[in-house]
Amino acid sequence: MDSRQPESALAVRAGMEAFDTHSGAELQAFFANLRKAHRSALLLDYDGTLAPFQEDRDRAFPYPGVSMLLGEIMSAGHTRVVVISGRRAGDVVCLLAVDPHPEIWGVHGLQRLRPNGSCESPEIDEIARQALAEAAASVEQLGLGGLVEHKPCSIALHWRGLSPESQAETRNLVRQKWQPVADRGRMLLHDFDGGIELRRADRDKGDAVRDVLRELAPETPVAYLGDDLTDEDAFQALGKRGLTVLVRPEYRPTAAATWLQPPAELQEFLAEWLEACRTAQREPAHRASR
Numbered sequence: 001m002d003s004r005q006p007e008s009a010l011a012v013r014a015g016m017e018a019f020d021t022h023s024g025a026e027l028q029a030f031f032a033n034l035r036k037a038h039r040s041a042l043l044l045d046y047d048g049t050l051a052p053f054q055e056d057r058d059r060a061f062p063y064p065g066v067s068m069l070l071g072e073i074m075s076a077g078h079t080r081v082v083v084i085s086g087r088r089a090g091d092v093v094c095l096l097a098v099d100p101h102p103e104i105w106g107v108h109g110l111q112r113l114r115p116n117g118s119c120e121s122p123e124i125d126e127i128a129r130q131a132l133a134e135a136a137a138s139v140e141q142l143g144l145g146g147l148v149e150h151k152p153c154s155i156a157l158h159w160r161g162l163s164p165e166s167q168a169e170t171r172n173l174v175r176q177k178w179q180p181v182a183d184r185g186r187m188l189l190h191d192f193d194g195g196i197e198l199r200r201a202d203r204d205k206g207d208a209v210r211d212v213l214r215e216l217a218p219e220t221p222v223a224y225l226g227d228d229l230t231d232e233d234a235f236q237a238l239g240k241r242g243l244t245v246l247v248r249p250e251y252r253p254t255a256a257a258t259w260l261q262p263p264a265e266l267q268e269f270l271a272e273w274l275e276a277c278r279t280a281q282r283e284p285a286h287r288a289s290r
């Protein structure tokens with residue numbers, strides 16, 4: 001382990017003013033509860049959280065060991081694993097490579113792919129359809145069509161790999177084109193880590209988290225792990241009801257209560273989760289008390 005870190009990889013770094021100094025204890029308390037729980041839920045963002053960013057988004061595979069750990073957590077039969085991503089759900093299935101795949105909410109919660117393979121995709125009205133077509137045409141005219149990702153109810157432009165100057169210039173150009181389109185189409189234009197996106201405004205990751213929470217018993221331990229600005233809606237939706245974890249190499253201000261640096265601390269978190277599930281299932285006393 002990195003000698004700069006405190007005694008546990010799951011401990012939160014001391015001395016960071018923005019950080020809740022009780023977070024280390026909060027993590028320990030969460031896992032203690034998880035070891036006694038009958039069921040649990042693990043909610044995760046994909047890019048930047050389970051997988052490092054890549055210039056080629058189609059090659060953004062998970063950190064080593066992450067897919068295996070998630071597969072084992074699912075096999076333990078204790079945890080409902082849910083991935084909530086800005087990507088299309090099917091893209092996450094391919095990259096994550098956990099078979100059978102977990103429940104996946106794609107396009108920031110607009111799309112829901114269940115473990116049985118059934119998929120609910122959003123309806124798109126004519127106004128939004130026209131807005132997306134107009135947005136696509138405008139970036140084609142700028143010669144930026146190769147940076148575009150088309151999704152149900154959304155269009156994203158990715159600039160990872162461009163120089164900082166080019167990124168800033170691209171952002172300004174696209175924002176100028178897309179903001180009026182967003183206004184006319186009653187859509188949301190937002191920045192994310194590595195690009196900008198125009199999408200339907202009536203759903204975000206917080207809505208997906210609220211939907212999942214409604215399906216859980218109130219005492220079920222639940223955690224959400226995410227890295228990006230779009231995950232802040234999810235952190236806020238979960239609030240004190242569960243454990244909120246920023247997964248990111250560098251700290252930034254966040255609504256999350258805890259911070260893990262990937263990959264080592266993420267891997268340790270998932271390994272501890274798996275062990276907690278197995279402990280819970282080995283303890284008949286706990287099952288008897290449920």
Ligand SMILES: [Mg+2]
Nearest residue numbers: 045047048228
């Ligand atoms: Mg992310």
